[in-house]
Amino acid sequence: xxxxxASRRCVLVAASVCALISGRxxxxxxxxxxxxxxxxxxxxxxxxxxxxxGRPDLQGLWIKSAGGxxxxxxxxxxxxxxAAGGRAGGAGARGGPPPPPRYHYTPEAELEKQDRTxxxxxxxxxRCHLPGVPRALDxxxxxxxxxIIQDERYVALLHEAMHDVRIIPTDNGKHPRxxxxxxxxxxxxxxxxxxVVDVSNFNGRTWLDMAGNFVDQNEHVLxxxxxxxxxxxxxxxxxxxxxxxVESVEMRFTLKRVPAEQQxxxxxxxxxxxxLQHYTEEDGGKKPRAR
Amino acid sequence: MSMAGSVRLVCSMAxxxxxVSAAAAQETERAATFAPARLQDGKTPDFRGIWQASSTAYVxxxxxxxxxxxxASASIVVDPADGKIPYRAEALARRDKxxxxxxxxxxxxxxxxxGVPRATYLPTPLQILQxxxxxxxxxxxxHAFRVFHPDTRPHFDNTDWWMGxxxxxxxxxxxxxxxxxxxxxxxxxxxxxYHSTGVHVVERYRMTGPDTLEYEARIEDPxxxxxxxxxxxxxxxxxxxxxxxxxxxxxxxxxGVRHHISPSNPKNLLETDYxxxxxxxxxx
Numbered sequence: 042x043x044x045x046x047a048s049r050r051c052v053l054v055a056a057s058v059c060a061l062i063s064g065r066x067x068x069x070x071x072x073x074x075x076x077x078x079x080x081x082x083x084x085x086x087x088x089x090x091x092x093x094x095g096r097p098d099l100q101g102l103w104i105k106s107a108g109g110x111x112x113x114x115x116x117x118x119x120x121x122x123x124a125a126g127g128r129a130g131g132a133g134a135r136g137g138p139p140p141p142p143r144y145h146y147t148p149e150a151e152l153e154k155q156d157r158t159x160x161x162x163x164x165x166x167x168r169c170h171l172p173g174v175p176r177a178l179d180x181x182x183x184x185x186x187x188x189i190i191q192d193e194r195y196v197a198l199l200h201e202a203m204h205d206v207r208i209i210p211t212d213n214g215k216h217p218r219x220x221x222x223x224x225x226x227x228x229x230x231x232x233x234x235x236x237v238v239d240v241s242n243f244n245g246r247t248w249l250d251m252a253g254n255f256v257d258q259n260e261h262v263l264x265x266x267x268x269x270x271x272x273x274x275x276x277x278x279x280x281x282x283x284x285x286x287v288e289s290v291e292m293r294f295t296l297k298r299v300p301a302e303q304q305x306x307x308x309x310x311x312x313x314x315x316x317l318q319h320y321t322e323e324d325g326g327k328k329p330r331a332r
Numbered sequence: 333m334s335m336a337g338s339v340r341l342v343c344s345m346a347x348x349x350x351x352v353s354a355a356a357a358q359e360t361e362r363a364a365t366f367a368p369a370r371l372q373d374g375k376t377p378d379f380r381g382i383w384q385a386s387s388t389a390y391v392x393x394x395x396x397x398x399x400x401x402x403x404a405s406a407s408i409v410v411d412p413a414d415g416k417i418p419y420r421a422e423a424l425a426r427r428d429k430x431x432x433x434x435x436x437x438x439x440x441x442x443x444x445x446x447g448v449p450r451a452t453y454l455p456t457p458l459q460i461l462q463x464x465x466x467x468x469x470x471x472x473x474x475h476a477f478r479v480f481h482p483d484t485r486p487h488f489d490n491t492d493w494w495m496g497x498x499x500x501x502x503x504x505x506x507x508x509x510x511x512x513x514x515x516x517x518x519x520x521x522x523x524x525x526y527h528s529t530g531v532h533v534v535e536r537y538r539m540t541g542p543d544t545l546e547y548e549a550r551i552e553d554p555x556x557x558x559x560x561x562x563x564x565x566x567x568x569x570x571x572x573x574x575x576x577x578x579x580x581x582x583x584x585x586x587x588g589v590r591h592h593i594s595p596s597n598p599k600n601l602l603e604t605d606y607x608x609x610x611x612x613x614x615x616x
Contacts, residue, residue, distance in 0.1 A: 092372070093372050100463065100466060148613055149609040152609040152613070153609055168584070171579070171581060190462070192461075192463050195461075199468060199470070199479060204474075204476055205475065206475050208470065208576070220595050221595055221596075221600060221601040222578075222595040224579060244595065244600055245603055258601055258602065258603050304481055304488060305479050306488070307491075307493040307494065309444075309445065311442065311443055311474075311582070312444045
C-alpha cells in the first residue's frame with residue numbers, strides 16, 4: 042500500500058474519527074453476543090434520508106470507525122486501538138464496539154490457517170490484489186473510506202483501498218455461470234430498509250485478513266447494510282464456506298459518514314508498491330536479508 | 333478527358349461535397365439539439381450506462397496504420413488541424429524514445445491505472461454512475477475509478493495521482509470537468525505520447541444521440557507543448573443484454589510480468605487442496 046497515502050489519510054481524518062468514535066461510544070447500545078439478525082437495529086427510521094423511490098439513501102462517503110481488524114494494534118493519537126474495537130489501549134470491553142469475529146475451522150482448514158499465518162507475506166492484498174468480500178469493507182478502522190452512489194437499479198461501492206469497485210444490481214438477479222472473481226459476484230435486494238447482498242462466485246484466492254484467516258472457492262457471503270441514523274451504516278456479514286468453516290463467521294461493525302469537507306483520495310498500489318519492501322528477501326519481499 | 337467530361341466531373345464533385353457538408357451540418361445540428369434524458373430530479377442530464385470507444389486511437393492518438401488484429405485509426409487530435417501534438421523539440425525527442433521502448437515502458441504493460449484522458453478511449457468499457465449531485469466513472473481496465481467533485485471547491489492539488497483530481501460543472505447539457513494532479517508517468521496511448529505533472533486537462537462530455545457520448549479533452553502543459561491542443565472522440569453505448577463491467581485483475585508471472593486475467597477463465601479459479609493437511613492430521 043502507499044504509505045504516503047495512508048499517512049495523509051490519517052492526518053486528514055484523525056481528528057474527525059476521534060470525534061466520531063467518542064460520539065459513537067456514547068450513543069451505542071451495549072453490544073451483545075447475539076446474532077446480527079437479532080441485533081438488527083429497531084431504532085426509529087423516520088429521520089433517515091430516503092430516495093424518491095422510498096429506499097434509504099446510502100449515498101455519501103463512509104469510513105469504518107473501528108473494530109474487526111485482525112487483532113493488530115492500529116493506534117491513533119489518543120491511544121485508541123481501532124483494531125481492538127476502538128477502546129483506549131485494549132479490547133472492546135463493556136460499552137465498546139462488538140468483538141472481533143470468531144473463526145471455527147475444519148481440522149484441515151485450521152492447519153492451513155496456521156500455515157498461512159506464518160506466511161503472511163503471501164497475503165494477496167500485500168501484492169495489491171483486490172481484497173474480496175467482506176475484506177473490502179473490513180479495512181483498518183479510520184483509514185480508507187468508501188463512496189456510495191445509488192440509484193433505482195444499483196448500489197455502487199467505490200472503495201479507496203485498492204480502488205476496489207462493486208456495482209451491485211438491486212434486482213436480486215441470479216449469479217452468472219463461468220465467472221470467478223476476487224470480489225465474487227454481488228446480487229442485491231432490499232429487505233425493508235436493509236440492503237441485502239448475496240455474494241458468490243469467488244475465485245478462491247483471497248484472504249480475510251493479514252493474519253492468515255482465509256476462505257476458499259466455496260465462500261458465500263450474505264451482507265446487510267442498514268442505515269441506522271443519518272450518519273451511521275451498520276454493516277453485517279455472514280461468511281459461510283463448507284470446506285473451511287464448521288460454523289459461519291459473523292462480522293459486524295459500523296461505517297460513519299465522513300464530513301462533507303473531505304473527499305476520497307487516490308490509492309495506487311501496483312503503481313507504487315511499498316509493502317513488499319517491508320518483507321525480507323527470503324519471505325519474497327524486497328528487503329535485503331539480515332546478515 | 334473532354335471539356336464536357338471535366339465539367340461533369342467537377343459538377344458531380346461539387347454535388348457530393350454539398351451533400352456531404354449538408355449531412356455534416358445536419359449531424360452537427362442534431363448533436364447540438366439532442367436533449368438527453370433526465371435523472372430523477374428532472375433536471376440533471378442522464379449519462380448513465382456502459383460506454384466504449386469504437387476507434388483504435390488507444391494505439392496512437394495521432395493516428396496509425398492498421399496491423400494484425402488492430403484496424404487503422406485517424407488522428408483524434410482535432411486541434412491543431414494537422415492532427416499532431418504540438419510538442420516542444422526536446423519533448424518530441426522524449427516521445428520518440430518512449431515509442432522505441434514502448435514494449436516495456438508503457439505504463440499499461442505494467443497494469444497501472446491509465447490516467448486522464450487515456451482511460452476514456454481504451455478498448456475496454458467504462459460505466460458512468462450518476463444520481464442527483466453525484467457523478468463517477470468506473471473504468472473496467474484495472475478497476476480504476478474517478479469520483480467527480482463539484483467545482484465549487486478547489487482542487488486537491490500538489491499531488492501526483494494516476495487518475496488525477498476532477499472538478500466538474502454542467503454547462504447546459506454538457507459536463508465540463510477540470511482535471512489536475514496527474515503524474516508524469518502517464519502516457520496518452522501505446523505510442524509514448526506523454527505529459528508532465530503540470531498538465532491541465534479540461535474534458536467535455538456531451539450526448540449527441542441516445543447512444544453516443546462525445547468526449548473532448550483540451551490538454552495544456554507548457555513544459556511539453558508549444559500550445560494547448562484538443563482531442564475528440566465518440567463513445568458508444570454498450571447495449572448487449574446483461575452487459576456489465578467485469579473484474580479486471582493482473583497476475584504476475586514468474587518473470588515478474590503482469591498479465592490481465594479473465595474471471596471467466598476456469599484456470600483462474602484456485603481450488604484449495606487440503607489433502608496434505610489430512611496426511612498431517614493422520615500423522616499426529
